[in-house]
Amino acid sequence: MCEILQIFYPWLPSFAKVLWNHEAGPKTIFFWAPTFKWxxxxxxxxxxxxPAEKLSTYQNTAxxxxxxxxxxxxxVIRPINYNLASVNFIVSSIGMYQLSRKIKYESLKWRTAKIKEL
Structure with a gap:
């Protein structure tokens, strides 16, 4: 695979060569790990x-x-990986939103049960 890529490397435009040779470019784990994490x-x-009742509290907390x-x-790592930062921020945001849905559902269920007891 590397030999094939070396054949095409001279034909790449200059901006693509810069991206290809970057510290966090497609030749490194710094590129592929966050790409697959999407x-x-x-x-x-x-x-x-x-539905909120089917959400896992433990999974979304994690x-x-x-x-x-x-x-x-x-x-903190060098090179700073903005792709990794953005994907993890969005994963965290989705987890927080799902947790808030689950907490709201459980709270409503608890209040409804208390009202029925009265």
Whole structure:
């Protein structure tokens, strides 16, 4: 695969060569890890249609907290990885939103049960 890429490298425009040779370019894990992590964002957006009673508190807490931790980490490592920061911030935001939906649902369910007891 590398030999094939080396054949096409001379034909790349100058801006593409800069991106290709960047410290966080497509030849490194700094590019591919966050790129594949965008699948978590797609799954999270798909979960927005799921009813609140079917949401997992533990899963969404984990997504929220790990998203925060990795967002911070992506600004500490060198080179600073903005792709990693953005994907983790969005994962964290989706986790927080889903947690708020679950908490609201559980609170409403608890209040409804209390009213029925009276």
């Amino acid at each position: 699948c978590l964002v797609i799954a999270g957006v798909a979960d927005l249609r799921r 997504l929220f907290l790990t998203g925060l931790i990795w967002t911070r980490y992506s600004f």
